[in-house]
Every structure is written in C-alpha cells, then in structure tokens.
Amino acid sequence: xxxxxxxxxxxxxxxxxxxxxxxxxxxxxxxxxxxxxxxxxxxxxxxxxxxxxxxxxxxxxxxxxxxxxxxxxxxxxxxxxxxxxxxxxxxxxxxxxxxxxxxxxxxxxxxxxxxxxxxxxxxxxxxxxxxxxxxxxxxxxxxxxxxxxxxxxxxxxxxxxxxxxxxxxxxxxxxxxxxxxxxxxxxxxxxxxxxxxxxxxxxxxxxxxxxxxxxxxxxxxxxxxxxxxxxxxxxxxxxxxxxxxxxxxxxxxxxxx
Amino acid sequence: xxxxxxxxxxxxxxxxxxxxxxxxxxxxxxxxxxxxxxxxxxxxxxxxxxxxxxxxxxxxxxxxxxxxxxxxxxxxxxxxxxxxxxxxxxxxxxxxxxxxxxxxxxxxxxxxxxxxxxxxxxxxxxxxxxxxxxxxxxxxxxxxxxxxxxxxxxxxxxxxxxxxxxxxxxxxxxxxxxxxxxxxxxxxxxxxxxxxxxxxxxxxxxxxxxxxxxxxxxxxxxxxxxxxxxxxxxxxxxxxxxxxxxxxxxxxxxxxxxxxxxxxxxxxxxxxxxxxxxxxxxxxxxxxxxxxxxxxxxxxxxxxxxxxxxxxxxxxxxxxxxxxxxxxxxxxxxxxxxxxxxxxxxxxxxxxxxxxxxxxxxxxxxxxxxxxxxxxxxxxxxxxxxxxxxxxxxxxxxxxxxxxxxxxxxxxxxxxxxxxxxxxxxxxxxxxxxxxxxxxxxxxxxxxxxxxxxxxxxxxxxxxxxxxxxxxxxxxxxxxxxxxxxxxxxxxxxxxxxxxxxxxxxxxxxxxxxxxxxxxxxxxxxxxxxxxxxxxxxxxxxxxxxxxxxxxxxxxxxxxxxxxxx
Ligand SMILES: [Zn+2]
Numbered sequence: 001x002x003x004x005x006x007x008x009x010x011x012x013x014x015x016x017x018x019x020x021x022x023x024x025x026x027x028x029x030x031x032x033x034x035x036x037x038x039x040x041x042x043x044x045x046x047x048x049x050x051x052x053x054x055x056x057x058x059x060x061x062x063x064x065x066x067x068x069x070x071x072x073x074x075x076x077x078x079x080x081x082x083x084x085x086x087x088x089x090x091x092x093x094x095x096x097x098x099x100x101x102x103x104x105x106x107x108x109x110x111x112x113x114x115x116x117x118x119x120x121x122x123x124x125x126x127x128x129x130x131x132x133x134x135x136x137x138x139x140x141x142x143x144x145x146x147x148x149x150x151x152x153x154x155x156x157x158x159x160x161x162x163x164x165x166x167x168x169x170x171x172x173x174x175x176x177x178x179x180x181x182x183x184x185x186x187x188x189x190x191x192x193x194x195x196x197x198x199x200x201x202x203x204x205x206x207x208x209x210x211x212x213x214x215x216x217x218x219x220x221x222x223x224x225x226x227x228x229x230x231x232x233x234x235x236x237x238x239x240x241x242x243x244x245x246x247x248x249x250x251x252x253x254x255x256x257x
Numbered sequence: 258x259x260x261x262x263x264x265x266x267x268x269x270x271x272x273x274x275x276x277x278x279x280x281x282x283x284x285x286x287x288x289x290x291x292x293x294x295x296x297x298x299x300x301x302x303x304x305x306x307x308x309x310x311x312x313x314x315x316x317x318x319x320x321x322x323x324x325x326x327x328x329x330x331x332x333x334x335x336x337x338x339x340x341x342x343x344x345x346x347x348x349x350x351x352x353x354x355x356x357x358x359x360x361x362x363x364x365x366x367x368x369x370x371x372x373x374x375x376x377x378x379x380x381x382x383x384x385x386x387x388x389x390x391x392x393x394x395x396x397x398x399x400x401x402x403x404x405x406x407x408x409x410x411x412x413x414x415x416x417x418x419x420x421x422x423x424x425x426x427x428x429x430x431x432x433x434x435x436x437x438x439x440x441x442x443x444x445x446x447x448x449x450x451x452x453x454x455x456x457x458x459x460x461x462x463x464x465x466x467x468x469x470x471x472x473x474x475x476x477x478x479x480x481x482x483x484x485x486x487x488x489x490x491x492x493x494x495x496x497x498x499x500x501x502x503x504x505x506x507x508x509x510x511x512x513x514x515x516x517x518x519x520x521x522x523x524x525x526x527x528x529x530x531x532x533x534x535x536x537x538x539x540x541x542x543x544x545x546x547x548x549x550x551x552x553x554x555x556x557x558x559x560x561x562x563x564x565x566x567x568x569x570x571x572x573x574x575x576x577x578x579x580x581x582x583x584x585x586x587x588x589x590x591x592x593x594x595x596x597x598x599x600x601x602x603x604x605x606x607x608x609x610x611x612x613x614x615x616x617x618x619x620x621x622x623x624x625x626x627x628x629x630x631x632x633x634x635x636x637x638x639x640x641x642x643x644x645x646x647x648x649x650x651x652x653x654x655x656x657x658x659x660x661x662x663x664x665x666x667x668x669x670x671x672x673x674x675x676x677x678x679x680x681x682x683x684x685x686x687x688x689x690x691x692x693x694x695x696x697x698x699x700x701x702x703x704x705x706x707x708x709x710x711x712x713x714x715x716x717x718x719x720x721x722x723x724x725x726x727x728x729x730x731x732x733x734x735x736x737x738x739x740x741x742x743x744x745x746x747x748x749x750x751x752x753x754x755x756x757x758x759x760x761x762x763x764x765x766x767x768x769x770x771x772x773x774x775x776x777x778x779x780x781x782x783x784x785x786x787x788x789x790x791x792x793x794x795x796x797x798x799x800x801x802x803x804x805x806x807x808x809x810x811x812x813x814x815x816x817x818x819x820x821x822x823x
Contacts, residue, residue, distance in 0.1 A: 039341075139332030141586075 001056035003027045005048040007068030010037075016092065017047065020075035024062035024083025024102060027052070035073075059083045060102075066091070071111070077104050080121065093130070096123050099147065112156065113137070118166065120147040128153035128172070136162035136181075144168065144185065160187045163203060179205040182246055200239045200246035208233075211253040217241040218248055260285050260297035261753055263720065266307035267727060269688055271696035272711035276688050277727060279304060284718040287753035291714055300755070302722050305747055308691050309710050310369025310719030312698035315488075315523045315558050316639040317570055318359045319373050319387035319396070321380045322591070322599045326353040326568045326640075329589055330603055333568065345762050352567040352603075352640040356390040360766070362646055364393040364757040367721025367746040370709055370771075372397040372702065374488075374523065374638065375439055375572045377593040378405075379799070381431035385770065385810040392766030393749075393756050395709075395719075395815065397702070399488050400433030401572055401597040402474060404445035406796065407789060409463040412473045418781065418823045421477035425775045425821060426783035428483075430805035432772040432814075435485035435702070436478050439572035440492050442467040444598040452575035455492050455502040456509070467492050472509055475520060479513045481775035482819035484703030486514065486556075488521045494576045497532040500541035504548045512554035521701055524560025524638035526620035535583075535612055539675040540619045546626035549633065556701045557627070558636040561620035561651050563643035564606045564613065564668075571641065574598030595796055606643075614669040616642075618676035624655055625683045630692040631700065648694070649743035655685040655693075657736035687727050704771065707817060718753040721746050769815040777821045 005022070018036040021044070026033055033044040044050060048068075056062045059082040066076065071090040078097040087095075090108035096115040104115075104123045112130035115123045116137055129151045135158055136143030143162030154172035161177070163185040170178075173191035182200040189196075192209035197218070208231060218238035226233045226249070233249040261284040268275050268282070283293040317323050327334070327350065336351035337358060348358030363371060371391075376384045376398040388396040402408050402424060411420040424436055442460035443453045449461050456468035471489065478487045491506050493499040503525065510520040522528070531541040549555050571577060574590055577600025581588035584602060591599040606613045620642065627633035635652070639645040653660050658681075665672070665679050673679055685693075699710020708717035725742035732739045749757035756764050783789045784801075793801045808814070 137332065137335070139330055 001028060001062045002053040002065065003062065004051040004053075004065045004067065005044070006051075007048055007066070007070050007073075009069075010047075013069060014072065017073045018075055019073045020078040020097075022064060022066070022076045022085070023078070023080040024064055024085065025059035025081060027064060028056045028059050028062050080104070090127070096121075099123070109153070114151075115144060115147070115149040117142075118144045118147045118149060120166075122148045123150065125151045125153070129155045129159070131156035131175070132158045132161060133170075134160045134163065134168040142183065154191070160185075163187055173209065179203075179248075197246060197248045198239055199242045199244070200248070201242055201244040202246050204247040204249070206233070207248075207250040209251060211250045213256045214250070214253040215239065216255060224249070258286055259753065260293040261718070261750075262293050262297045262299045263307070263722070263750070264299055264301050265304050266302040266722065267304050268307045268712060269691040270309060270712040271688060271692045272699065272705055273713040275712070282307070282712060282718075282720065284750075284753045287718055288708070289712055289714055289716045289718050300748060302747070304726050306687065306723040306725050306727050306742070308367065308721050308723070309695045309699070309712050309716070310721050310749070310751065311363075311367045312695045312702070312704075312710055313363070313368055313371040313636060313639070313645065314521070314634055314698040314702055315374045315399075315636045316371055316645055317374050317641070318371060318639070319356065319391060320376055320384035320398075322375065322570050322572070322601065323353060324383065324387070325589055325591070326570050326601050327355075329587060329601055330568055333603075343761065343763065344765050352644045353570075356387050360391040360393045361757075361762045364749050364751075364762055365745050365760045366646070366648065366743065367723065367749050368394060369719035369721070369749065369751045370395045370397070370704070372399060372434065374399050375401055375437055375599075376431070376433060377401050377572070377597050377599070378427050378431040378433065379593050379596055379797075379804070381433065381806050382810055385432060385806055388768070388770050389810075389812055392768050393751060393762065395769045395771055397434035397771045398432070399435050399437035400428055400431060401437050401439060402427070403438045403441040403443070403470070403572065404448070404595075404597045406463075406595045407792065408474070409445065409460065409465050409470065412465045412469050413463060415473075417473055417476045418480065420473050421480045421821065421823060422777055422781035422783050422786075423789070424474070424477055425481055425777045425781070426789075428772065429774050432770060432806050432811050434772050435483060435488050436474055437488045437490070438471060438474060439490040439597065440494065440576065441470040441489075443492055443575055444572060447575040447598045448592055453492055456506055468506075468509055471506065475510060475513065479519065480823055481777075481821045483773050483775060484706075484817050484819070485701070485773075486518050486521050488523060490523050490571070490573060491528045494524075494527045494571075494573055495530070495580070497530045497534055497538040500529045500531055500545055503528040503545055507548045507552060507555055510552065510554050512552075514554075517700055517703055518556040518632075519554040520556075522555060522557045524636070524642065525557040525623055526560035526562060526616060526642065527638070529619050529623065530615075538612055538615055540615055540622055540677065542619045542622035542626055543677065546623055549627050550629070553632075556632050556634065556697070557623065558634040558638075559620045559624050559651075560636065560638045561624075561642050562606055562613065562616040563637065563647045563650065564608050564617065565643065566603070566605050567640045567643055568601060568603050569641045570599070570601040572597045572599045574600045576600070577602055580604070594798060608668045611669045611671055611675070614672040615675045617668070618672060618678040621651075621654055621661065622676065622678050622681065624685070624693070625678075625681045630685070630689040631697045633693065634697045634701065635690075635693040646744075649740045652690050652694070652743050653732075653736040653740040656690065656732035656739055657734070658682055658684050659733060660736040684733055687732075704817075707771070707815070718750055720748075720750040722748040722750075767813060769813040770811050771815040771817060772811070773817050773819065775819045775821045777823055781821070781823050
C-alpha cells in the first residue's frame with residue numbers, strides 16, 4: 001500500500017501542524033485522521049491531497065510519502081512501529097519521536113529533535129538535521145534507547161544527548177556538545193565537533209574529524225587504528241568528573257585555553 | 258440576589274452533627290440560609306453524598322519552591338496534559354502542574370479551600386501571584402519562621418511577647434495565614450552546611466534549640482489569638498529512628514487553646530520511622546499514634562506516601578541534600594536570607610523498595626491508629642508523598658480492609674515484618690472521611706468560624722456533591738466505586754455557584770486569600786521598633802519599606818482579624 005500525501009499550499013504556511021497521526025499503521029486501518037494546525041483540528045484531506053494505491057495486510061506493507069512543503073509539520077512518525085515514511089523535502093521538528101520500528105527516509109533537511117527518544121527502527125536523513133537529533137526531551141534522563149539514526153549532512157548542537165542505546169551516525173559535522181550525558185549506545189561523527197560527551201557515563205563516541213574544546217575531564221588511555229582505513233585515534237575514558245566509564249575516541253583534538 | 262436550592266442532598270456535616278440525613282440546602286448570595294424563594298435555581302442532588310467543600314490543610318501548590326519544581330522537571334509537564342475546553346485553560350504537569358491544573362483538579366475532587374504549606378516571607382509575592390491564578394479555591398499561606406533571625410534572638414532572650422510581635426508584623430507584611438516551622442533551627446544551620454538532629458541541638462551562632470523555638474512560638478501564637486496553631490514540620494524528617502524525636506517534640510506541647518489544638522504536626526508519616534538505618538527501618542506509627550491519642554492539644558496530618566512518580570519539595574534544605582545523596586538525581590537547593598531554606602528533588606516511590614513500602618504502610622497506620630479522626634487529617638504533603646490527585650485512593654484504602662490487603666499482596670514481601678498494617682482491621686466510615694478531609698481541617702485551621710468546613714446556616718456555600726449513594730454502597734467491598742466517586746464530583750459549589758460539573762470546570766472562578774492580622778499594642782509594633790528596624794536594614798538585602806506585599810497582590814482579601822493579648 002502506498003499513501004501519497006501532497007501538502008496543499010496553506011494561507012499561513014508558518015503555522016505549525018501537529019501531525020503525529022501520520023504513521024503507516026493508521027493508514028492501513030483506514031481511519032479518518034486529523035491533524036492540528038495551530039489550535040484548529042483539521043481533517044487530513046483539508047491539508048493534503050491524499051492518494052492511496054492498493055491495500056495492505058499489515059502495517060509493514062504501508063509506505064507513506066510526504067510531498068510538498070511539510071517543513072512545519074511536527075511529530076510525523078511519532079510512535080511509528082512498522083512500515084515506511086518517505087519525506088521528499090524538508091520535515092519539521094520531532095520527526096520519529098519514540099519510534100520503535102520501520103523506516104523514515106528524509107530527502108531534505110530535518111528540523112530539531114529528529115528521532116528523539118527513539119526506541120527502534122531506522123531514520124535516514126539525506127540532508128542536515130537540527131539541534132537535539134537523537135536526544136532525550138527536556139528533563140528526561142534517557143534519550144534514544146535503540147534503533148539507528150543516520151544523518152548524511154550535518155547535525156546541530158546536542159546531538160545524541162542522553163543517548164542510552166542504539167546508534168547515531170553523523171556523516172558531516174556535529175555542532176556543540178554532542179553526546180553529552182551519554183549513558184550507552186554508539187555515536188559516530190565523521191566530521192568535526194566541539195566539546196563532546198560532557199558528563200558521559202557509558203557508551204562509545206567516535207569522532208573521525210577534529211574536536212575543538214576537548215573537555216579536560218577525559219583521561220587519555222591509548223591509541224588505536226580505526227577501520228579498514230586504519231585511521232589513528234586517541235582513546236579517552238570519561239567523563240571522570242562524573243566517574244564515567246564512557247569511551248571517547250578522536251582523531252584530532254585541541255583544548256580550549 | 259442569586260438563590261440556589263440544593264435538593265435531596267445526603268448530607269454529612271460533622272461540625273453540625275449531621276450524619277447522612279437527606280435534606281435541602283438553601284443558598285443566597287454565596288451563603289447558606291434557612292430558606293430561599295420559589296424563584297431559586299434548583300439542583301436535584303438525587304440522594305448523592307453531599308459534604309462541605311474539601312479543605313487541604315497542607316499542600317504545596319504555589320510559590321517559588323513549587324515553581325522551581327516546574328523549572329527543574331520539564332519532563333513532568335509531559336504528564337497530565339489537558340487541552341483548552343470552555344473556560345478551562347490548557348494544563349500540564351502531574352506532580353507539579355500548572356496553577357490552573359492544580360485548581361481544576363482540586364475542584365473536580367470537591368476542594369474549595371487550600372493551604373500552601375510553606376511560604377518564605379521574603380518570597381511571598383510569588384506565592385500570592387500564583388494564588389491569584391488558582392481561582393477555584395480560597396487560599397492560605399503558612400509562613401516560615403523556622404530560621405527567622407529576629408525570632409531566634411527573641412527566643413534566646415526568652416521574650417515570648419517580642420517573638421509574638423515579630424510574627425504579627427511579618428504575617429501582616431506578607432499576608433500570611435499561620436506560623437510554619439520547618440525543621441526549626443535546622444534550616445538556619447543549613448546556611449552553614451549543618452543541620453540539627455533533634456530538638457535539643459543548638460542552632461549555630463544563635464545558641465537556641467529547636468525545642469525553645471517551638472515552645473516560644475506556640476506561646477506567642479496563642480498570645481496573638483491567631484486562627485490556626487503553630488504548624489510544625491518536625492526535625493529530622495525521613496531519618497530512620499526519628500520517631501523518638503517526634504514524640505519528644507509532642508511532649509513539649511502545652512494545651513493552651515480550648516477551641517483547637519496547640520500544635521499541628523504535618524506529614525507525620527515521614528516522622529514515624531524506627532530502626533537505625535535504611536536497612537532496618539520499620540514502622541513506629543504505634544507509639545506516635547499513642548502519643549497523639551493522649552494529647553488533645555495535637556493534630557497531625559498523615560503525609561501519606563503513594564507509589565509512583567512525584568517531586569519532593571520542602572523548606573527543609575538539609576533533608577533534601579540527604580535525599581540527593583541517596584538518589585543522585587537532580588537536586589536544587591535554596592537559601593532565603595535570614596529566614597529559611599528549601600530543596601527539591603524528583604523521586605519514584607516503588608513497590609520494589611522495602612523502604613517505600615514501609616513508608617506507605619506507616620501513613621495508613623497512623624490514620625487507623627489515631628482514635629479520633631479530628632486528630633489525624635488526610636493529606637500527602639502534596640506532592641511530597643504523592644500528588645493530591647491520589648487522595649481518593651487513600652480514602653478507599655482507609656475505608657476498606659480488603660483493598661489494603663489486595664495492595665499489600667503486591668508490595669515487597671518483607672514489608673509485613675516491618676509494619677503492622679496487615680493486622681489492623683479498622684475501616685473508617687463516611688463520617689470519619691468527612692472529618693479528615695474538611696471538617697477537621699476547618700477546625701484545625703480555625704476557619705470554621707468564618708463559615709468554612711460546615712453547612713450550617715451562616716456558612717459559606719462551599720459544597721461538594723459526590724456521585725455516590727452511601728446507603729447503597731458498602732465501601733469495604735465497593736471500594737472502587739468510592740475511589741471513583743471521590744475523584745470527580747457531580748457538582749462542586751463554591752460560594753453558592755456551581756464551579757465544576759462532572760469534572761469540568763464551568764466558571765473562571767474568583768478566589769479569596771485568607772490571611773491573619775493580629776493587632777498588637779503600639780509598643781509592640783515592630784515597624785517602629787528601633788532594634789528591629791536597625792537589624793532589618795543591616796542584614797536584609799531589601800529595604801524594609803519594600804518588604805511588605807502590596808495590596809495589589811491580594812485582589813480579594815479575606816483578612817481574619819484578632820486582638821493580641823500582650
Ligand atoms: Zn509540606
């Protein structure tokens with residue numbers, strides 16, 4: 001089953017749309033779905049041109065395709081457990097919150113909180129992701145617990161904050177403070193970042209670019225050669241300020257004065 | 258003139274000795290009257306249980322500490338969300354909800370008056386601002402004097418009248434309702450990173466003991482003829498073995514007032530622990546209740562703990578530090594110059610934790626072992642023991658041995674060796690519950706005389722109608738029906754107006770702030786006392802002229818005047 005949702009032009013395109021109902025399972029059930037545009041509840045058909053092809057025996061067989069400007073659509077894929085969502089352009093905040101299964105593929109950029117508190121499944125973002133990708137929400141002590149979040153572009157600040165399981169891969173650069181408060185899981189940053197992993201207690205963070213503002217509370221342990229390219233990495237343990245046993249391995253690093 | 262007739266109400270009104278009579282209640286302009294005319298609006302209560310509006314005599318719902326709990330716990334805002342509906346604002350939060358969240362949920366449970374358990378005088382404006390956004394309950398604020406420098410100096414000089422004069426000046430300045438002592442002396446010691454362990458430890462610098470502070474302020478309170486007694490959070494909260502300190506404190510209390518207690522001891526569950534460490538903690542509810550049973554001058558509230566998530570917040574800064582060292586979760590701490598402290602940490606009370614299971618049992622034991630329900634009121638020290646929305650479950654547990662036994666089977670298997678709850682057969686009745694949730698509070702707070710907590714002619718028409726018929730209900734067996742009835746009134750009437758119907762608030766609400774003004778002879782006016790003024794200007798970071806809360810913060814003032822005898 002394929003559901004193609006093409007966003008209609010909106011009079012006030014800056015008003016956010018809360019679209020947590022958009023998950024594959026709901027379309028298989030043929031429910032009348034609604035979303036909230038600002039403080040107004042709208043039928044899905046008021047907001048999108050909806051095209052449905054074939055039927056599905058299970059949520060796994062449902063693919064939802066989002067077209068048009070959905071850059072202000074929030075919470076798409078929240079609690080998604082199966083199937084696929086493809087977003088052809090940019091997507092708004094909180095895409096894939098709490099998802100446990102299935103795949104979300106974003107061809108453009110993602111706004112903040114992409115895959116926050118994800119439990120399973122896979123998110124692939126071809127563009128950049130905003131702040132707090134794969135993190136926990138405000139006040140929460142455990143962020144992402146499982147699944148894979150892969151960002152081919154850059155990520156903003158606080159990527160993988162409170163990471164507690166699963167894998168976060170950032171192919172570009174990450175901003176400030178990635179992997180802070182990490183307790184488990186793996187975070188790989190292919191580019192550069194600053195001040196990673198403060199207060200980390202567990203898990204592994206690998207930075208294949210350059211770290212600026214390396215925190216002084218990480219103890220240098222050893223060196224290793226990473227991957228088939230045998231990239232030399234310095235291995236640190238920390239955050240010792242927090243009696244942490246996390247691993248932070250970096251290619252190049254400098255401390256702030 | 259607006260008139261309302263509530264018909265066929267099955268009324269329990271302990272202060273007027275009404276116990277289950279089906280009657281009509283006539284209301285005119287917010288007050289209960291003998292009769293109303295034919296044009297009155299009529300509500301048919303259909304034989305439902307009808308009680309005076311609920312009164313919470315110890316809860317934390319407004320002020321800096323509560324609001325800091327909100328800052329600190331954004332994750333709490335993910336629970337308890339409700340959307341805007343009619344006149345109702347959107348709300349969020351479970352253990353530290355928004356002010357409207359508190360107000361609506363209390364109203365749905367039939368509560369019409371609530372007392373904020375701890376207001377630091379210096380930060381009173383914040384409490385009053387939040388009171389004005391808690392529109393469906395009349396509000397009162399306990400005012401903290403546990404580490405008050407001028408008071409401690411008066412205590413040291415054994416000058417009860419001067420202590421009284423300072424209390425009178427401060428209550429009037431901050432529009433406070435009553436004297437609250439939180440870990441007296443301990444909060445001042447905390448300014449030096451120390452604490453006091455019990456009533457005989459000296460407070461650093463001031464060289465007074467908690468016992469002296471408590472005794473002096475009990476006497477000062479009565480000299481001022483204040484509506485409420487001293488309201489005490491005993492020293493050494495939450496420490497295994499602290500029950501002896503609690504009983505020692507109770508032994509200090511003279512019987513000075515014929516109309517009510519001379520000491521209100523709050524959240525006594527947290528103060529009735531035996532043992533020497535967390536490993537051997539056990540219930541000492543029995544000796545504590547025994548002490549209360551022999552002392553009519555004491556009223557306690559349960560401070561019941563219920564399993565689940567919540568936030569602890571108290572003026573007891575050193576105690577919160579100890580909790581932080583136990584949990585290693587987030588913690589906040591605050592010192593209020595010359596006055597008091599506070600601390601906040603989130604907690605999760607778990608059935609897997611033997612300590613938590615013992616705590617749960619102790620609160621219930623206290624309520625079942627204190628013979629006279631007027632002496633043990635129902636509260637959780639919201640949100641410390643549990644958010645107040647859990648009160649109906651507590652009512653169910655107190656009314657049903659079967660419910661307690663069922664719960665008991667789900668908790669830590671060793672609990673039975675530490676507590677006696679499972680051996681207590683007492684089941685409280687409807688009248689007991691009416692006492693423990695409104696009439697007892699009205700009497701203990703001294704607000705029955707302004708028309709609170711009863712339904713006699715001349716009372717303020719604050720009424721809760723619960724959708725349950727007591728003659729058709731056996732609470733022992735149908736405890737689930739009891740719990741659900743107390744969760745949501747059919748009608749909550751505040752000052753003669755229906756404010757909440759089947760759980761939905763239907764009016765904006767306009768509450769009053771009840772505060773106490775004790776007039777002292779001119780010689781005792783601290784505003785003109787050279788010594789007091791000099792030290793105020795020397796030690797406070799605010800000017801004395803800027804300290805009092807302006808009238809603008811109290812849009813609807815309900816001042817209780819008294820004439821001090823100094
Ligand atoms: Zn309290």
